Amino acid sequence: MPHTNGKEKGGQNWRSGGNERRKRKFNGEQDASVTKVLKEKRLLKKRKQELKGQEEIMLESVGQKYQEMLKKSTRTFLRFEDFPLSWRTLEGLKENEYVKPTEIQRDTISYSLTGSDVVGAAKTGSGKTLALVIPVLEALWRAKWTPDHGLGALIISPTRELALQTFSTINAVGKHHGFSCGLVIGGSELAFERNRISGVNIIVCTPGRLLQHMDENEQLNCDPLQILVLDEADRMLDMGFSKQLNAIIGNLPAERQTLLFSATQTRNVKDLSRVCTNDPVFVSVHENATAATPDNLKQSYVVVEEENKLNTLWSFIEAHKKKKSLVFVSSCKQARFLTEAFSQLRPGLPVMGLWGTMNQKKRIETFTKFDESKTAVLIATDVASRGLDFEHIDWVIQVDCPAQIDDYIHRVGRSARMDDTGNSLLMVTSSQQDEMIAKLEKHSIPIEELRIDPKAMTDVRVKLREILAESQELKEYAQKSIVAYLRSIYTMRDKKIFDVNSIDAAALADSFGLVSVPRIRFLDKQQNEKKKKKKDEQNMESDEEEEKKPKRDSSLVGKFVIDENDEELFTIKKNGKDLEERLDEEEVDVKKEKEEEEEEKITLKKGKPIKKALTKVGAAKKILNKKLRVNTKKKFEDDDDEGKVEGPSTITSYGLDIEKAKQQLKSVDKEDRKRFKELREQRRQEKLEKKKRRTEEYDMEEAEESDDEPDISWLPDPDAVRRKYAEESDEEDEPMDTEDLEKQALALLGRRH
Known part of the structure; x- marks a missing residue:
């Protein structure tokens, strides 16, 4: 079959041509680079094997190298290779392009390698x-x-x-070490961590999750711990x-090495240094620096009122679309709202x-x-202000003032x-400007x-x-963010900078796109507590003034009037009684009141009065003295008779016909009772009808049940039987004639005889 042979031949030629092309490609320009990479890998593998063979010798001599390192000045260590580090660490540093150490690295590594406890502080971004x-x-x-x-x-x-950032750095630099490293933080699956934590050599964690494992996980054993590190120690406090x-x-062993690091060496960090088992070495690289922030950082502020902050932030973002910016706000709810809102507005980045x-x-x-x-x-909260190393941030914008200067330093860092x-x-707002800038300076x-x-504002x-x-x-997010922001201002300690009363809540809500101010309960x-306190103070002042006034004068208020027609300047007019008689009566009343009070009180030896217990007889006397009508009963009847009130009526008419009003009320009451009865009867009928409908529906459902039920069609109709017996009973109930009755009576008498 020549045709088939030709195809096979052509296929062989095509395959051979492809192989030739692949060979030419392999033997072409890329051949040199591939060979070079393979050669480097072989050399590196061979070098590692040689270094592994010499590792025992390195471990024996490392102690002597550390002693020689301490004799040298830290300024002489210009490269990581100058430190007596293991070849595994040096390879990891080299692969990640860490060549020259920073100041904090030079000054602390020389002490920490020898096993000393170190408390280090340096500016943000110093390594x-x-x-x-x-x-x-x-x-x-x-x-x-x-x-x-x-x-x-x-x-x-x-x-x-x-x-997470520290965990990534350990994995990158410690690539050639045989240690296992685990990340133990909140938000991850606890059961997954519990089963694997026992076989981990290095744990990078947050305090809350670690303590949870210590309390609940018996597989976590901290007895062999060699070194403890607290990163951003002041922040944790x-x-x-x-x-x-x-x-x-x-829960940790006493014999261990401890390292503490922070951007600011505050008193709290020094207090925390008590966790060090040995006398720690304090290293502060930038302690004598002229500025607490990085020298290459250009810092500025702008005076903006609360209601204009969002407009300013939006205008800034639009003007810096080709920049990388980090925006700090006070609360999580603010960050969530601004992120969602600005994303929907589409700023172009x-x-x-x-x-x-x-x-x-x-x-x-x-x-x-x-x-x-x-x-x-x-847009972030202070959760992103500590230790995070983002790749080249152009701008750090603080929409809200930081609570402390340390927070400002870490944010801009x-x-x-x-x-x-x-x-x-x-x-900053105009009310915050003076105090905040003075603190920064x-x-x-x-x-x-x-x-x-103003023309550039949107x-x-x-x-x-x-x-x-x-x-x-999103509207609820806006409302919650306003409440959260005002609460954060309200809870700040420095009231000179953070004064919640200086904020116009209505204007702030309008700047967030809200029509009305959300309810701010706190x-x-x-405000209610302030009003109550003010009212109590006013009442106390009025009570004190009343106590200072003579009681006799207060009893005569309104009993003296000025007669301008009289020749004398002031004259006293008598109201019904002579003035002397009225004064005598007042004195008598005062005496009686005092006597009654003395009778009702028993004075202790210390002079503290106790009121007598009120008996039933005393209570009855008080009611009689007040002329109150008690134990009366109003009876409402369905007939037209008026409801009777036991006891005499004390109501008198002053321009109002009481009897006529009674008749009107009586007729209205009668109509109301009649209407109530009708409504009650109507509701009763509705309930009965509803019950009847339910019964009928239930009967219909039973009738429509499946055909599996037994056939009872052969049984007689019970309704027909009932009708038959009803007809017979009706016939029996029909009246008989007199003759028939007499015959039945005679028949009965004859039977008895």
Whole structure:
């Protein structure tokens, strides 16, 4: 079959041609690069094998190298290779392009490698994460730690994002070590962590989740722990983790190394240094610096009232579409509302949100996405202000004033990291300007004022009203964000800067696109308490004034009048009785009242009066003295007779015909009772009809049941039987004639005889 052979031949030629092309491609330009990569991998593998063989020698000599390192000045360590580090750590640093150490890394690594406890402080963005990761890896390497040894290092971070960042750094730098590392944070599955935590060598965690495992998970054993690290230690104290940290430290062994790191070496950090088992070494790199913030950070502020903040923020975002900006607000509800609202307004760049109550999976996705973005806006709370290292942030915008100066330092520290450049913008109101700027200057923070061009501003209120009208959920977010913001202002300690009474709530609600101000319960409660307190003070003042006035004068008020027609300047007129007689009567009444009070009270030895118990006889006398009508009963009858009242009537007529009014009320009452009876009868009939309908429906349902029921059609009709007996009884009930009755009577008498 030549045709078939030709096809097979052609197919063979095609395959051979493809092989030739692949060979040429392999032997072409890419051949050199592929060969080079393969060669490097072989050399690296061979080098690692050689280094593994020399590792025992390195471990024996590392102690001597540490002693020589302490004799040298830290300024001589210009590269990581100058430190006596393991080859595994150096390879990880080299692969991640960490070549030159920063100041905090030079000064702390030299002490932490020797096993000393260290308390380190440095500006934001100075490389503290790597300064704690390297000692952890080296400590376990020196101890020849294996997965079978259990937990060797514990790193505690205040936020989940910071813990995730530290976890990623350890995995990257410690790639060539054989240690297992686990991330234990809130929001993840507890059961998944419980079953795997026993085989982890390094745990990076948040305080709450770690303490939960310590209390509930018997598989977590902290006895072999070698090193403890507290990252952003002061932040954990500010967030209220002091009790949890004390509980955690109580479960750890006493023999361990402890490292503490923070951006500010405050008194709280020094207090926290008591967790160190040995005398710690305090390292503050930028203690003598002229500014507490990075030198490459340009800081500015703008005076904006509360109702204009959203317009200013929106105008800024529109003007910086090609920049990467981080926006800080006070509360989670504000961050959620602004993220949703600005996303719907479509500013021309991605708008993301990051806050504490967000789902953990979404938080990680947002963190990663913003870090990888070149141009974006992230609206966040202070959860993103500590330790997070985002890739080149151009602007840090603080819409609300920070609670403390340390918070300001950490917020602006997200920009200008690792000798990079950056900018920050702080929005303050006119009432906050003087106090806030004075505080910043006191802490050596250089900041200058910027002016806003009103023509460049965009009013976004109309657009916000439109989207709120379309989305009820977004409207609720807006209302909750206003309440949350006012509550945050209300709870601040510094009332000179944070005064909730200086905020126009109506204008603030209008700037959020709301038509009315949402109800703010805590402010209403505060105002009610103030009013009550003011009223009590006024009552106390009036009572004191009344006590100061003579009682005799108060009894004569209204009994004296001025007669202007009299020749004398003032004359006293007598009302009915002579003045002396009236004064005598007043004195007698006062005496009687005093005597009655003395009779009703029993004075103790200490002079404290006790009222007598009121008896039934005394209560009856009081009622009789007040001339009250008691035990009377009004009877309402259906007939036309008037309801009778027992006892005489004391009502007198003054221009009103009482009898006529009684008759009118009587007729109206009669009509009302009649109407009530009719309504009651109508309701009763409706109930009966409803019951009858239900019965009929039930009978119909029974009749429509399945055909599986027994056939009873052969039985006689019960209704027909009833009718028959009814007819017979009717016939028996018919009246008989007189003759028939006589015959029946005679027959009965005859039977008896």
